[in-house]
Amino acid sequence: xxxILEVRSLNVRVNGRLLxxxxxxxxxxxxxxxxxxxxxxxxxxxxxxxxGLLPHEGHFAWTPSGLRIGYVPQRxxxxxxxxxxxxxxxxxxxxxxxxxxxxxxxxLERAGIGWDLMEGPIGHLSGGQxxxxxxxxxxxxxxxxLMLDEPTTGLDEPSAENIYDLLRRLRAGGVxxxxxxHDLGLAYHFATKVLCLSTLALCxxxxxxxxxxxxxxxxYGARYEGASESLRSGxx
Numbered sequence: 592x593x594x595i596l597e598v599r600s601l602n603v604r605v606n607g608r609l610l611x612x613x614x615x616x617x618x619x620x621x622x623x624x625x626x627x628x629x630x631x632x633x634x635x636x637x638x639x640x641x642x643g644l645l646p647h648e649g650h651f652a653w654t655p656s657g658l659r660i661g662y663v664p665q666r667x668x669x670x671x672x673x674x675x676x677x678x679x680x681x682x683x684x685x686x687x688x689x690x691x692x693x694x695x696x697x698x699l700e701r702a703g704i705g706w707d708l709m710e711g712p713i714g715h716l717s718g719g720q721x722x723x724x725x726x727x728x729x730x731x732x733x734x735x736x737l738m739l740d741e742p743t744t745g746l747d748e749p750s751a752e753n754i755y756d757l758l759r760r761l762r763a764g765g766v767x768x769x770x771x772x773h774d775l776g777l778a779y780h781f782a783t784k785v786l787c788l789s790t791l792a793l794c795x796x797x798x799x800x801x802x803x804x805x806x807x808x809x810x811y812g813a814r815y816e817g818a819s820e821s822l823r824s825g826x827x
Contacts, residue, residue, distance in 0.1 A: 592619040595658060595736065595767060596641070600649035603633070603640050610636045614649075614792040616784075618769065620735075623762055623781055626771045628788035628810060634771040635665060637788065638738050641769075658736060661729030663722075665740035665771070669713050677709035677716075677724040684731050694731060701764070702727035703757055719750030726757065737761060738769045755781060778802055 596618035603611040611633035618624055626634050639645045642662060653660070669675065681695050688694075699705065704723050713721060722742050729737060739758070743751035751774075759781065762768050770777070778785050778798040785801040787793040793809055794801040 592621050593654070594618065595620050595654050596651065597654070598641075598649075598651040601637075601640065601651055602648040603636050603645055604648070605645070609790065611640065611788070612791045614786075614788075616786055616792075616795045618767065618784070620767055621762070621765065622767055622783045623758075624767075624769045624784045624786060625777050625782035626769065626786045626788065627773075627775065627778070631790070632788040632810075633790055634788055635740055637786075638662070638740055638769070638771065641738070653736075659732055659734040661732070661734035661737045663725050663729045663737070663739040663742050665744065667721075667725060669721075672714065673712075675713050676711060677713060677727075678706070680713075680724065680728055681709070681731060684728060688732050690731065694733075697733075698727045698730040701730050701761065703760075717750070718746050719753060722746065722750075722754055723757070726754075730761075734766065736767045736769065740771045741773065742770075743772070743774070775802075 594617055596616070598614055598616045601611065601614040602609065614637065616624070626637060628634050636645060640647045641651060642660065681698065684690075685692070685695050699709070702723050704720075704727060708716070708720060709724070713724075716724070726737075726739075726742070729739075737758075743754050746754070755777070758768055758770065770781075778801075782798060784796065785798050786795045787801055787806055787810055789810055794803070794806045
């Protein structure tokens with residue numbers, strides 16, 4: 592498959608402080624890249640840098656230029672009392688992109704939600720329902736790449752698995768996925784490649800290449816040092 596993202600020696604500093612260092616990776620069309628690391632490792636910083644939202648040193652390039660990218664942020668705080676519904680969000684973006692109503696219908700269908708969910712106040716939605724609306728929002732404009740920053744944080748297990756099933760369907764439909772998560776089990780049950788971060792990039796490769804006992808120990812401490820086999824079987 593063709594390479595759509597090449598990153599070489601990427602560093603991000605803010606006010607002289609290194610937030611992310613020496614990241615090297617290559618993403619091919621159709622990949623599912625899982626970005627792992629403890630809190631403060633620079634996972635969100637990486638996504639924002641790749642979106643051009645943070646200054647950086649080093650090099651990265653999306654191919655072809657103008658590649659369509661959708662982004663689902665880690666957290667969106669919405670006042671429960673705002674008279675705002677999902678329809679308002681998608682219609683506003685569609686108007687900005689000059690898209691027809693059919694584009695909204697397509698995004699909702701791909702996200703697996705109906706118009707009935709879009710009419711109720713956002714403050715009344717469950718976490719899983721709101722995450723699906725954010726994914727539909729990101730899918731407007733038919734992105735070729737979808738980047739998601741911990742989209743299942745705060746969700747119960749069935750809701751989280753529902754989101755992962757949705758991402759599997761999107762990937763089967765040709766969308767390349769770059770996913771930040773704390774869920775180590777996704778390495779062997781979702782990802783084609785894994786990037787491990789701990790401010791400095793520790794590893795990048797297939798799950799078997801990346802998640803060595805030494806890397807897991809460096810990321811999460813001695814209690815994960817022997818977790819590779821249980822990860823493969825889905826028990827970690």
